Amino acid sequence: MDISLSQCFIAVDDHDKALAFYRDVLGLEVRNDVGFEGMRWVTVGSPSQPDVDIVLEPPLADPNASPADKEAMAELLAKGLLRGVIFRTDDCDATFERIRAAGAEVFQEPTDQPYGVRDCAFRDPSGNMLRFSQPRTH
Numbered sequence: 001m002d003i004s005l006s007q008c009f010i011a012v013d014d015h016d017k018a019l020a021f022y023r024d025v026l027g028l029e030v031r032n033d034v035g036f037e038g039m040r041w042v043t044v045g046s047p048s049q050p051d052v053d054i055v056l057e058p059p060l061a062d063p064n065a066s067p068a069d070k071e072a073m074a075e076l077l078a079k080g081l082l083r084g085v086i087f088r089t090d091d092c093d094a095t096f097e098r099i100r101a102a103g104a105e106v107f108q109e110p111t112d113q114p115y116g117v118r119d120c121a122f123r124d125p126s127g128n129m130l131r132f133s134q135p136r137t138h
Contacts, residue, residue, distance in 0.1 A: 014125065029044065107123055
């Protein structure tokens with residue numbers, strides 16, 4: 001049996017701002033941008049990983065969720081408490097400089113971690129933490 005990652009999800013509060021960041025700053029390609037059941041379905045991905053999509057979705061994309069639950073999720077997103085993703089890069093420092101120069105909010109400058117990577121972190125326009133990890137060679 002072969003199992004592989006197909007999609008992962010990132011909550012965003014403004015699709016246009018998210019697209020400007022993920023497409024224009026990170027260089028991901030837009031693969032889908034359609035309306036669906038009153039929501040917007042946007043997928044982006046790395047050209048080097050054509051079979052893995054990142055879905056940019058509202059904080060609580062369940063149409064049956066209560067208004068209170070939707071508000072609670074929006075508040076968590078605004079505080080930066082929802083999970084983001086970790087991207088792999090072959091040059092953490094160059095990636096950091098490119099993203100910082102584009103005006104992204106720096107969360108952590110490039111750092112050698114004890115678990116074998118050099119990484120940095122930013123917040124996207126919705127407050128999600130995105131890490132950029134480079135495996136260290138010994």
